[in-house]
Amino acid sequence: MDIYLLEAVINGVLFGGVLALLALGLNLIFGVIDVVWIAYADLVMCGMYVIYWLHVEFGWPLPLACALALVAVAGLGVLVHVLIIAPILGSPPINQLLATGGLLFFLQSFATLLFGTEFRNLGIRLPIIELADIYISTARLLAFAMALAGAVALYFFLRRTFIGTAIRAIAQDRDIVGLMGIDQRRIYIVTSAIGGALAGLAACLLALQYDVHPFIGNTFGPLIFIICVLGGLGDMIGGFAAAFIMAQIISIGGYYSSTELSYVFAFVFFIVLMFVRPRGVLVR
Amino acid sequence: MLSLAAVSAGYGTFRALFDVSLEVPQGEAVGVIGPNGAGKTTLMRVISGLVPLRGGAMTFEGRAVGGLPAHRMVEQGIAHVPENRRLFPRLTVEDNLRIGAFIPQARAHFAEQLDRVYALFPRLKDRREQFAGTLSGGEQQMCAIGRALMSRPRLLLMDEPSAGLAPLVVEQVFELVRRIRADGLTVLIVEQNVQQVLDVVDRAYLLEVGSIKLAGTSAELKGNDFIRKSYMGL
Numbered sequence: 330m331d332i333y334l335l336e337a338v339i340n341g342v343l344f345g346g347v348l349a350l351l352a353l354g355l356n357l358i359f360g361v362i363d364v365v366w367i368a369y370a371d372l373v374m375c376g377m378y379v380i381y382w383l384h385v386e387f388g389w390p391l392p393l394a395c396a397l398a399l400v401a402v403a404g405l406g407v408l409v410h411v412l413i414i415a416p417i418l419g420s421p422p423i424n425q426l427l428a429t430g431g432l433l434f435f436l437q438s439f440a441t442l443l444f445g446t447e448f449r450n451l452g453i454r455l456p457i458i459e460l461a462d463i464y465i466s467t468a469r470l471l472a473f474a475m476a477l478a479g480a481v482a483l484y485f486f487l488r489r490t491f492i493g494t495a496i497r498a499i500a501q502d503r504d505i506v507g508l509m510g511i512d513q514r515r516i517y518i519v520t521s522a523i524g525g526a527l528a529g530l531a532a533c534l535l536a537l538q539y540d541v542h543p544f545i546g547n548t549f550g551p552l553i554f555i556i557c558v559l560g561g562l563g564d565m566i567g568g569f570a571a572a573f574i575m576a577q578i579i580s581i582g583g584y585y586s587s588t589e590l591s592y593v594f595a596f597v598f599f600i601v602l603m604f605v606r607p608r609g610v611l612v613r
Numbered sequence: 614m615l616s617l618a619a620v621s622a623g624y625g626t627f628r629a630l631f632d633v634s635l636e637v638p639q640g641e642a643v644g645v646i647g648p649n650g651a652g653k654t655t656l657m658r659v660i661s662g663l664v665p666l667r668g669g670a671m672t673f674e675g676r677a678v679g680g681l682p683a684h685r686m687v688e689q690g691i692a693h694v695p696e697n698r699r700l701f702p703r704l705t706v707e708d709n710l711r712i713g714a715f716i717p718q719a720r721a722h723f724a725e726q727l728d729r730v731y732a733l734f735p736r737l738k739d740r741r742e743q744f745a746g747t748l749s750g751g752e753q754q755m756c757a758i759g760r761a762l763m764s765r766p767r768l769l770l771m772d773e774p775s776a777g778l779a780p781l782v783v784e785q786v787f788e789l790v791r792r793i794r795a796d797g798l799t800v801l802i803v804e805q806n807v808q809q810v811l812d813v814v815d816r817a818y819l820l821e822v823g824s825i826k827l828a829g830t831s832a833e834l835k836g837n838d839f840i841r842k843s844y845m846g847l
Binding site: 491494497498501505506507509510 | 661662663682683684687688692693695699701702703704708711712713714715716719720760761764
């Protein structure tokens with residue numbers, strides 16, 4: 330096998346990790362609250378700005394800045410739910426879609442107003458590892474490992490805790506959970522906080538690889554959204570798998586042509602699959 | 614223990630219950646019988662807080678509980694086994710039971726209560742890792758009752774526990790009700806299976822078109838001509 334192709338495959342796997350993490354967050358929120366957060370990737374952008382300001386402008390150590398960004402975005406997730414989603418929970422889905430779509434423009438415009446459109450970076454360059462002629466970026470490796478750790482932590486939280494079990498239950502029968510002493514509103518808030526925290530974690534991992542600007546969310550938002558649809562909206566395992574499939578298409582496609590064209594391949598693949606497997610790749 | 618005074622309730626402009634008054638004394642088993650659409654399920658849902666009270670008053674162990682939402686009713690000590698069981702089909706049996714122990718005072722006793730439920734339903738222990746959706750009808754009913762018991766209730770509401778089950782399994786379900794009672798739990802049970810439920814309960818109410826038509830001990834109701842003719846086919 331061509332060594333550059335192998336490098337592309339490895340990079341695809343590493344890229345897939347962060348996408349999978351974001352797909353988990355979006356699917357979790359959809360599965361439990363039954364709302365699609367169109368502005369999900371823009372929460373990541375907010376987190377990246379928090380890290381940038383704390384680390385570069387205020388001189389906080391990076392781990393501390395990242396920890397605070399994670400907490401801040403989790404809080405932002407709760408705010409999104411309480412201020413925007415909760416009042417329109419009973420509205421038609423299209424209204425909810427428009428509301429979270431409006432949030433996307435709000436966050437992007439607000440960031441532009443506050444920070445301008447310039448690209449900012451942390452000024453940190455993690456070393457590149459060379460392994461038998463294959464070059465791997467430490468930042469990507471770290472991002473992949475942390476994303477996987479986040480996914481595993483989420484898995485155990487959902488499997489082993491009472492609240493996690495309640496979150497899985499509410500996604501199956503939301504009308505009856507009250508009889509088990511579960512307050513739906515509380516579960517929705519916890520779910521929104523977790524969804525936010527996953528976006529915050531992704532912000533930490535992406536801040537090491539990408540410059541921050543108000544529209545960075547557009548780089549990932551549509552991609553995460555089609556990954557979730559591809560995996561079957563609300564299907565966390567399907568979304569997780571679809572993230573790696575899409576990342577491979579983009580990475581290998583980029584190797585054979587160009588990065589821009591590889592996104593075209595990815596979206597064409599998505600459209601074709603929507604005809605072949607409209608309910609998700611893993612649905613039997 | 615539980616007392617309803619002139620309770621009315623409904624959905625939208627539809628009124629399902631009219632001035633229903635009912636008493637469930639501590640340690641007894643009380644039945645509510647009646648035809649389809651009489652409001653039996655609505656009555657259960659009002660007691661467990663799923664359907665709001667429109668009028669009247671409800672007290673439980675002397676506390677006014679009318680108007681509390683469902684999740685607060687469980688904390689009061691009332692557990693509801695809903696119509697059609699409503700298990701979480703893609704959760705394992707044990708996860709369904711875990712959910713039953715969600716409230717803080719039940720969580721603290723989770724392991725101990727789980728052992729008790731497994732002792733009561735050994736079949737559930739054998740199938741603990743299986744998805745609840747793959748259980749047979751009788752096993753699902755056991756799991757639904759077990760789930761309700763996990764919250765360590767003092768009053769158990771059972772809505773049509775025999776519905777959709779084979780006659781032999783129905784027999785087992787009523788046997789279970791007897792055992793649960795023997796453990797000192799107070800039970801309010803709604804059933805269409807009049808003959809069998811009257812063998813289990815101490816007292817019963819007849820609910821027709823949203824109102825209580827008759828009330829009495831099970832012996833009295835079994836001897837009542839109207840009940841015998843209309844509900845027991847005798």
